[in-house]
Amino acid sequence: MNQWAFVVGAYALTFFATGLISALSWRAMRVSEGRARQVADRS
Amino acid sequence: MHRFANPARFLQIARPLTGWLFWSGLLLLLIGSGCGLFLTPADYLQGDTVRILYIHVPAAWLGMAGWSGIAIAALMQLVWRHPLAAVAGRAIAVPGALFTAICLLTGSIWGRPTWGTWWEWDGRMTSMLVLFFLYLGYIALAHASARQGSGGVSPVAAIFGLVGAVNIPIINRSVVWWNSLHQGPSITLRGSSIDTTLLWPLGLTLLGFTLLFGGIVLMRMRAILAHNKIEARMQRLARG
Numbered sequence: 001m002n003q004w005a006f007v008v009g010a011y012a013l014t015f016f017a018t019g020l021i022s023a024l025s026w027r028a029m030r031v032s033e034g035r036a037r038q039v040a041d042r043s
Numbered sequence: 044m045h046r047f048a049n050p051a052r053f054l055q056i057a058r059p060l061t062g063w064l065f066w067s068g069l070l071l072l073l074i075g076s077g078c079g080l081f082l083t084p085a086d087y088l089q090g091d092t093v094r095i096l097y098i099h100v101p102a103a104w105l106g107m108a109g110w111s112g113i114a115i116a117a118l119m120q121l122v123w124r125h126p127l128a129a130v131a132g133r134a135i136a137v138p139g140a141l142f143t144a145i146c147l148l149t150g151s152i153w154g155r156p157t158w159g160t161w162w163e164w165d166g167r168m169t170s171m172l173v174l175f176f177l178y179l180g181y182i183a184l185a186h187a188s189a190r191q192g193s194g195g196v197s198p199v200a201a202i203f204g205l206v207g208a209v210n211i212p213i214i215n216r217s218v219v220w221w222n223s224l225h226q227g228p229s230i231t232l233r234g235s236s237i238d239t240t241l242l243w244p245l246g247l248t249l250l251g252f253t254l255l256f257g258g259i260v261l262m263r264m265r266a267i268l269a270h271n272k273i274e275a276r277m278q279r280l281a282r283g
Contacts, residue, residue, distance in 0.1 A: 003091040006156050010149040011076065014098045018255070021141050022065070025262040029061075032269035039276045 048126055050268050061261040068254030075247025083241050095153040097244050101252035102146035106174060107211055109139025109256070113181065114208035117201035127264070129196045130271075132204055133185045134263035138256055140178035147171055158224050166217030167225040170210060177207040 079097035086093035112135045119128035150168065151161045162168065181196075181203055188197035196204075218227050229236050237245075 001156050003156055006152050007080070007091055007094050010095045010152045011080070011098060013148055013152075014102065014145050017141055017145055018252075021138055022255070022259055025138075025259045025266070028266040029262040029269070032266040032273070036269040036272045036276075039273050 050127065053127055054265065054268065057261050057265060061258055061265065064254045064261065065258030068251050068256070068258055070251070071247050072251030072255060075244045075251050079244035079248065083244060086241065089157055092153055092156050093241065095149055096241075097248045099146060099149040099153060100245060101249045102142045102149060103171070104249060105252055105256050106139060106143030106146050106171070107214060108253075109135050109142065110174060110177065110204075110207060111211060113139065113204040114211075117204035120196070120201045121198060121205070129201065130264050130267050131260070132201065133189070133196050134260045134267060136178060136182045136185055137263070138259045140175060140182060142252075142256070143171065143175045143178055147175060154224075160224075163224045165223040165225060166221035167214065167223055170214040170217050174210055174214060177210060181207065
């Protein structure tokens, strides 16, 4: 049993999931703050 | 704490802090992981699978710390009616659930070559799985209260967050209370049973993941606050 296959799998899963939540949270923040600025400018 | 009850004052601090937490966390995490993968020796018994420890332990810590944060936020929401507490609770839920899932999955990947099984219904693993389901329940309740127009979470979700905190000491003590495949506590206030040649990168990944988690929570809080601002303005415009 190649132990490195398990190690690489665990790290790949962790970094993929962490990257995904970071990107989604950053995008949600940018989109919401951008929209809030637009609405504030309009009113 | 009430000094930060004003969202405008909170945002003044949160805006610069978000980037600092996120990027310093990411840097520490990458250095710690690199050191854990390539610099530390393999364990004499577990071999190279011991390297999974550097991501599994921080994920477990964040899963439990996340729910503790939800419980503290719930208490502040229910007792002191702190306006940002509900927003914080909602912002913690998804990253907390994700790191609990990472903890379960990396533990399972570690268990296969080490114990010869992907899963065992023992105290530690089962209580951690219960925590994951608690997160899912909290996310559903928080989502429902957000759809009803509340910016954060409803009092029902806050009470759920408080009651669910009973699982945290159970997870922590499970390896002491029940016979378990999972090893006993390796790091206590009295010291560590892990050799220092293997232990030091864990400090880097623990701190790195924690800072990164803080950055992600701040991003999500800022998104919720901006969304609330839009909703409030649209309602004002609709009323004329």
